[in-house]
Amino acid sequence: MARRQADPDRPTISRVAAEAGVSRATVSRSFTHPDLLLPATVAKVREVAERLGYVPNQVAQALSTGKAGNIALIVPDIANPFFSALMRGAQAQAYRRGYATFLGDTDETEELEDLLLGKLAVQVDGFVLASPRQDEKRIRVHAARRPLVVINRDLEGIPRVLVDTTVGFAQAVNLLADYGHRTIAYVGGPKSSWSNQQRVRAVEETAAARGLKLVRLDAVRPSHEAGRDAVEKVLRCGATAALAVDDVVAQGLMAGLADRGLSVPADFSLVGCDNVIAATTYPPLTTIDALCAEAGRTAVDLLIDGLSAEPPSERNVIRGELTIRASTGPAPERHAAKKHRSPAKSEPPDVSPSLPNRTER
């Protein structure tokens, strides 16, 4: 026996019980069900516990009760600012509600996602799974074993929070149309991404409605390089504006355009999505706010609420709206695009009928 406990002087429930002259059960109850005891008893136990610096051992509690007091957050890529922001919101909320957070980075692979969900299962009371890359079947298997809230994937029967950017993308396409752009491009992300599919659809529909020519390009992994590499194709097809699946790709596009001597928004207009690095680029990106932090927070609330009560409202939609900054402007005059150097001082057209009034910066 006597495997050494790592923290040797940490008092246990037995020590407190002995010191206070009560049983271990009473000490336990003083903390978990004080209403069952005499106030005087509770006070005495608490006093002794305080003096000894006793803190219940969470691992033992977890084993005994089956409640770990932990949740896990599984994301495809920590370094992607969208997920960083989401994690930040989620972790803070979990902490506020007394839960500690495990972190899993799946490196955008299904295998790791599956493995992590399996490995962490015992240690947590539930999962927040952001933008899963895995197929639906496996997700359902995991959801059956442990409470699980999904972010940005629409799975019937599983509690989920969805950031609806369709309205935002429609607004963006309308903005570009109002600005006189006739050919626009959409630079997309992974096929398996629900967000991407949703955005594609919104852009296609609105472009059709406004009679715009739309060119679709797909980036396998949504990265800066992917954006930069897409520029050539975008320009070749004659587009004068592009919408990107996220801000990172949009920033990549911006760099690629700058490399070719094109300036934004004078020569080309750009719209991102997420609003997470959008304010820090130059020029600041017009983008659809994905309310990442709120999504993370909501997912955690949903999960934790669902642990005590019955599973909560299943489909929670957060609507992201367009935030207009400086990367969008009037279409350049035809065939005068290159080396056109007027700072585009013209005001945005009055697009109010088709636009929200939210015009930051």
Next chain:
Amino acid sequence: MARRQADPDRPTISRVAAEAGVSRATVSRSFTHPDLLLPATVAKVREVAERLGYVPNQVAQALSTGKAGNIALIVPDIANPFFSALMRGAQAQAYRRGYATFLGDTDETEELEDLLLGKLAVQVDGFVLASPRQDEKRIRVHAARRPLVVINRDLEGIPRVLVDTTVGFAQAVNLLADYGHRTIAYVGGPKSSWSNQQRVRAVEETAAARGLKLVRLDAVRPSHEAGRDAVEKVLRCGATAALAVDDVVAQGLMAGLADRGLSVPADFSLVGCDNVIAATTYPPLTTIDALCAEAGRTAVDLLIDGLSAEPPSERNVIRGELTIRASTGPAPERHAAKKHRSPAKSEPPDVSPSLPNRTER
């Protein structure tokens, strides 16, 4: 009794033992000390376990052995790309070595840092504490209770990994001097940040050695806004180049300069630090590579190695070197700074001779 276990059909060691016709002890040993058993027995148990889908319950193991199989990663701000990158490296390495990772975001406050270290202590075998904001005393208290590896703070007696950017900053100052800049600015970060202190010193020394005038500005929190806001002061003091405590601040400076119609590097040169968003700005930032992922990985290795063997090498220095990109160039001609529009195609001067060799501490 019968507090309900959350995962009802998960087989336990007893079920496996019964099914295999052996005792629980034997099942346990089949996994932890197979050398003590007959190969045939091990094979049989393994087979049954496999069939039942048995996986040892990590919580029970933790309680019994005192080894949790978890580590915690405490950072001041998840959303800061430097820490994102670091976490990515750390988490991946922990996973590779069979450890799960807790995540703590301290929101740049000492209090949360202290609280998180306390709360998580039972659940983890050790901590990686990145860029602590807390005072040394408290850190030592925590280090005494649990193995702890610090990143970017030089605390005698505590295993630590330090990203030494002094050489890189010296190289950067020399580069600027060679380019003909006479007045340069350093835009710093939090006082409590070891990295910042170290960088200040390197810049001061090298600037003095090269006879440059140096202006120091401090940003309380290293953010984009802080960088942007610093531009006015920087310009007012006549600097033609600036070094920033990190890439985020540098990017903020870039935006502020652009707002004033100044272009980089033609009118002003800029150097960042970390090399984490540096390649994605436009123009790409000259920066000092802080090898974030490597730092995270090293810290985790140090920590885990230290759990079995005796505490490892204490002071581990990773040297970050200058990465020259496009944000640095020749100093503009005097009083001709504004609206100067030559793309500065000149090659960087050869900076090697004036570089210091190893300026540690």
Next chain:
DNA sequence: CATAGTCACGAAACCGGTTGCACGATCCGT
């Protein structure tokens, strides 16, 4: 062929909590 020494395995204690049940004390009604 008796005895000591190995070896593989099982019984049971233990990690540090929680909780069902029993028991004794107090309180109440009649």
Next chain:
DNA sequence: ACGGATCGTGCAACCGGTTTCGTGACTATG
């Protein structure tokens, strides 16, 4: 004054593993 609730607390089982110690079988030795 007595019987039955009610209440506060302790006993002991339990969560699911690990590990010490002991035991019986088998082997080696004299």
